[in-house]
Amino acid sequence: MEKREELNRMIRYAQRLMKTKDDGILGDVTKVLIEKSIYKNPLINKQFNSLQKLIALIQFTALAKGIESGKIDGLIGSQTRFAFEQLIYLEKHSKLPPTWRAEDQVLGKTDSESNRHNPHGFPTYQNIENVYGEPASNLKTVQVPFELRLAWDKSVKVQKITCHKKVAPSLIGVLEDVLEHYGYDRLKELGIDLYGGCFNHRKMRGGKKLSTHSWGAAIDLHPELNQLRWNHKRALFAKKEYEFLLESFAAEGWVSLGVEKDYDWMHFQAVKL
Ligand SMILES: [Zn+2]
Incomplete structure (x- = not known):
């Protein structure tokens, strides 16, 4: 349950990034947009499946914004999860959260x-x-x-x-x-x-x-x-x-x-x- 919810949030975030309706569904329109967004990106593996490409796009976005997101591997590990929360905060507040010194x-x-x-x-x-x-x-x-x-x-x-x-x-x-x-x-x-x-x-x-x-x-x-x-x-x-x-x-x-x-x-x- 929690995992589906997490995935759904990530899909919606990527959709907003690509300026399309954020319905949380990885449908055909979204897939095409992902292909377009990563087409010229040398850091994203073109062999990934659609979901991995979407995760990779989020990882790349984090990296581009100076958030340490680990490898761009299209997988949701703790580092990706952490980077994603930073991106959501950034989207809402237009700045990164105060350092939470775990x-x-x-x-x-x-x-x-x-x-x-x-x-x-x-x-x-x-x-x-x-x-x-x-x-x-x-x-x-x-x-x-x-x-x-x-x-x-x-x-x-x-x-x-x-x-x-x-x-x-x-x-x-x-x-x-x-x-x-x-x-x-x-x-x-x-x-x-x-x-x-x-x-x-x-x-x-x-x-x-x-x-x-x-x-x-x-x-x-x-x-x-x-x-x-x-x-x-x-x-x-x-x-x-x-x-x-x-x-x-x-x-x-x-x-x-x-x-x-x-x-x-x-x-x-x-x-x-
Ligand atoms: Zn540890």
Whole structure:
């Protein structure tokens, strides 16, 4: 239901962009207009289907307006979702929203017990380079203990992920515990296998600093139902069935922004607050 609604909003936005009636239906007229709009755009893959082209058009529009929208891949991932909300705000208010410092707020100290538990000596953001080096350095590609599905294209199976070499053993350890506890069928049912990305050299969503993903020291799981600004009332990982998942990360010293800050429940990082 929510997904259809989201798609509908995106179609209507693209229709307004192309100055046609915004009925939210990807019909023939809209398809022709999309073809026209992207025809000379070298950044948009002409092999995409109509819907992917429409999403790509939105991604390109965001990019052109200085909003970080990730790859122009025609897929709706968290970055696209975030960029889209910025575009809607821009359309309404003729300016970008004030920076909402999602992951940025992690700079504020937290005194919780789970944040103090630090068996592997993970750094805080302030001393991240002393421990992990420069962004995008010391990376390692590792086999995951169970097959993941790419969250925004579930037909894509992921067997290996790239993260910082210092966090790899504990991350694999968490995934092994999770597999042992839930079993593969159950964890798949719970969507714990829906992979939203690990290493990704980018800024924090809604912030200006580099995300902890830039060091490969963070992983996102099941982004669709743990969206950036959702709190525990909406986020899936705040539900009881996921307690073990949260505890496993905490036991290895990983920080859940959901637990600590009550937003971005998809996000776990090997960086202390
Ligand atoms: Zn994240």
